[in-house]
Each structure stands twice: as structure tokens, then as C-alpha cells.
Amino acid sequence: MDQTFSKFQPLALxxxxxxxxxxxxxxxxxxxxxxxxxxxxxxxxxxxxxxxAGIIELILGALLMIGLFSRIVAFVLSGEMAFAYFIYHFPKGFYPLLNGGTLAIAFCFACLYLATSGPGPISVDAMLKK
Known part of the structure; x- marks a missing residue:
């Protein structure tokens, strides 16, 4: 099972x-x-x-979609989402489910993962590397 799913890891990334x-x-x-x-x-x-925040999300979201400068873009977006959580959601209460911050946390850690793992094979970054 592990071998079957691991074949799809680059595409899933x-x-x-x-x-x-x-x-x-x-x-x-x-x-x-x-x-x-x-x-x-x-x-x-x-x-x-x-x-x-909208300007950052519009421009960097587009760059992340096409996979250009993916690691730095994902890192900046991860920081933006952490900032959004602590500035907007956290003051409303401790629990993310109650303060509405669940999505900001999910985006923060998804982007942090992308910053460390790279864009994957289907990206402008991968094309430029070849």
C-alpha cells in the first residue's frame, strides 16, 4: 500500500x-x-x-498556483497567515474553532510545508530548473 501511494506523492505535492x-x-x-x-x-x-492582506493573497496566491518562486512565496504566505491568526482571530478567544481561526492555521501550516518541500514537479520552478 505504501509503495502504491508513494508513487503519487510528487503529483499530490x-x-x-x-x-x-x-x-x-x-x-x-x-x-x-x-x-x-x-x-x-x-x-x-x-x-x-x-x-x-488582499494584495498579498492575490499576487502571491497567483504565484503559488503557477509555482513560481514557490518556496519564498509559501514562506511569506505562511507568515501572513500566522500574523492574521494572532492579530484578528486569537484576540477573540483561545480556541480556533470558536475564534474562527481554523482556516488561517490550516493555511499557515500548509504554506509552511510547501516552503520546506518545494513546488513539486508540475510548476514553473521545476520547468526553469531543467
């Missing part, structure tokens, strides 16, 4: 990187472009803390 980037990108789109309408980010101003 590329898929994890792409989906993580896509999900962060969607938060950037919601915060900056107000799409889709009706989200909790409809009133975000560009030059605010949340607006700055």
Missing part, C-alpha cells in the same frame, strides 16, 4: 500547492475586487490592513 494558491487567490479577489458580491469583505478598503 503539486496539487496541494496549486489548490492552496487558488484558495488564497480567491480571498485576494474577494477583498480587492469584491467578487463574489455579498462576502464579508465587501467593505474592505485597499489601504487598510485587510486590504494589504
Amino acid at each position: 503539486s496539487l496541494l500547492r496549486f489548490i492552496t494558491g487558488l484558495l488564497l487567490f480567491q480571498f485576494g479577489v474577494a477583498k480587492l475586487l469584491k467578487f463574489p458580491p455579498g462576502t464579508m469583505f465587501d467593505k474592505v478598503e485597499l489601504f487598510s490592513l485587510v486590504g494589504t
Whole structure:
């Protein structure tokens, strides 16, 4: 069983990187472009803390999706998510399930893993390496 699943590890890594980037990108789109309408980010101003987070998520999420500068991008995003958790969620309470910080923690550690493991074989970084 281990050998069967381990064959797919490089592909799963590329898929994890792409989906993580896509999900962060969607938060950037919601915060900056107000799409889709009706989200909790409809009133975000560009030059605010949340607006700055949106810029980071939009640009670095796109870079993570295509796999360009993946390690440094993932590291910066990991830090942004840790910052978001401790600035916004943690003051609301200790338990992530109650303070709404579960997703920020998941993104933080997914990006930290990507920073240490690299982009996977299906990425611009892998293409440039060849």
C-alpha cells in the first residue's frame, strides 16, 4: 500500500500547492475586487490592513498556483497567515474553532510545508530548473 501511494506523492505535492494558491487567490479577489458580491469583505478598503492582506493573497496566491518562486512565496504566505491568526482571530478567544481561526492555521501550516518541500514537479520552478 505504501509503495502504491508513494508513487503519487510528487503529483499530490503539486496539487496541494496549486489548490492552496487558488484558495488564497480567491480571498485576494474577494477583498480587492469584491467578487463574489455579498462576502464579508465587501467593505474592505485597499489601504487598510485587510486590504494589504488582499494584495498579498492575490499576487502571491497567483504565484503559488503557477509555482513560481514557490518556496519564498509559501514562506511569506505562511507568515501572513500566522500574523492574521494572532492579530484578528486569537484576540477573540483561545480556541480556533470558536475564534474562527481554523482556516488561517490550516493555511499557515500548509504554506509552511510547501516552503520546506518545494513546488513539486508540475510548476514553473521545476520547468526553469531543467
